[in-house]
Amino acid sequence: MxxxxxxxxxxxxxxxxxxxxxxxxxxxxxxxxxxxxxxxxxxxxxxxxxxxxxxxxxxxxxxxxxxxxxxxxxxxxxxxxxxxxxxxxxxxxxxxxxxxxxxxxxxxxxxxxxxxxxxxxxxxxxxxxxxxxxxxxxxxxxxxxxxxxxxxxxxxxxxxxxxxxxxxxxxNHPILKRDRFLSKNDVTWHEDCWDNLESKFLAFTIHDHNSGGDIYLAFNAHDYSVDAVIPPAPQQKHWNRVVDTNLESPNDIAPEGVPLTGSGYRIAPFSSILLKASP
Incomplete structure (x- = not known):
């Protein structure tokens, strides 16, 4: 068992x-x-x-x-x-x-x-x-x-x-259900204040080493918006917004993805976003 x-x-x-x-x-x-x-x-x-x-x-x-x-x-x-x-x-x-x-x-x-x-x-x-x-x-x-x-x-x-x-x-995304624990090459944490107990914002990228279909995630548990700097997408890819929980349905989740413009994203209070790198 x-x-x-x-x-x-x-x-x-x-x-x-x-x-x-x-x-x-x-x-x-x-x-x-x-x-x-x-x-x-x-x-x-x-x-x-x-x-x-x-x-x-x-x-x-x-x-x-x-x-x-x-x-x-x-x-x-x-x-x-x-x-x-x-x-x-x-x-x-x-x-x-x-x-x-x-x-x-x-x-x-x-x-x-x-x-x-x-x-x-x-x-x-x-x-x-x-x-x-x-x-x-x-x-x-x-x-x-x-x-x-x-x-x-x-x-x-x-x-x-x-x-x-x-x-x-x-x-549909095997990198979210790996058969081994994440190594430092599998995930990048976009953080510089781990020791700040008042920090309630977490952002990271899960890397897809096979096809470059990386996934970026950010969780904002603050009661104010956070202007996040989005890292560059993998080579020959661009970011598409799949999830923004602050948006009303049906825009809160777009399985096909909405192209992201610019290098930043304002994440609303008590919300999260998910981006996917696509060709």
Whole structure:
């Protein structure tokens, strides 16, 4: 039986201080933990959400568990949810909060799909399933746990499309699922402030040594925009924007790529981008 290890990015998503290096290590496949006994990146399982705890939607919608429906006076379930409600606890009609939550869910999915290792998703996260803050819902045979097919249809061309296209992107790019841990020749980190605990911006290029189809990624967990300097594309290639989680659907992900002009890109607060080098 193949041995697999679950690993979680902890409080990276909140933009907590000192988490940038942790994120860099985890998206690289966590060689610090698993490069032993001839194991490979796929022996580790990457996940943001598991069957216990919050759904992905609730992770960005609730700071606290809301388990009263379980009949145990709210005493059950984990108290350490590593979550951030984006400014409002639970359900809201605030368009700014909803937009931020949408970006955060997309940011998580990008990070999961570009990480070396085996990705694991929770059923329902692909359409934004909520349990209304219940993080211990195993006893409910209701909409809290039941798959909501109607919501899939409603979000087919928005949230669902983004998640689907990111999965396809990973499947179509072998450099995101290598059979060995990354070496210094496989990735370039565009960083000069690793020791700055307040730095919440991470940018790097994953190199494709076979065809030059490099992939550039940047994650901005600051509450302000960052003007990133984009490195030159490989010889006879140019950069195409595939993902900008700050853009509204369908522009948030363009599988065919949108040609990038200039050598810089303004990355919005709490957002991420993905560029691909193409002929």
């Amino acid at each position: 193949e041995w697999k290890v679950q690993r979680r990015s902890s409080k990276v998503h909140q933009g907590d201080p000192g988490m940038k290096g942790v994120l860099a290590t985890r998206v690289s496949g966590s060689a610090d933990l698993y490069q032993v006994n001839q194991r490979k990146p796929h022996h580790g399982v990457n996940f943001i959400i598991a069957h216990d705890g919050f759904t992905l939607c609730d992770l960005v919608s609730y700071n606290l568990k809301h388990n009263d429906a379980n009949g145990e006076g709210g005493r059950d379930g984990c108290n350490d949810n590593f979550s951030w409600n984006c400014g409002v606890e639970g359900e809201t009609n605030d368009s700014n909060v909803l937009a931020l939550r949408s970006r955060q869910m997309k940011n998580f999915h990008v990070a999961l799909m570009i990480s070396q290792g085996t990705p694991m998703m929770l059923m329902g996260d692909e359409y934004g399933h909520t349990r209304y803050g219940n993080n211990n819902s195993y006893g409910h045979d209701t909409c809290i746990n039941n798959f909501q097919w109607g919501q899939v249809a409603e979000r087919r061309y928005g949230h669902f499309r983004f998640f689907s296209e990111m999965i396809k992107f990973r499947q």
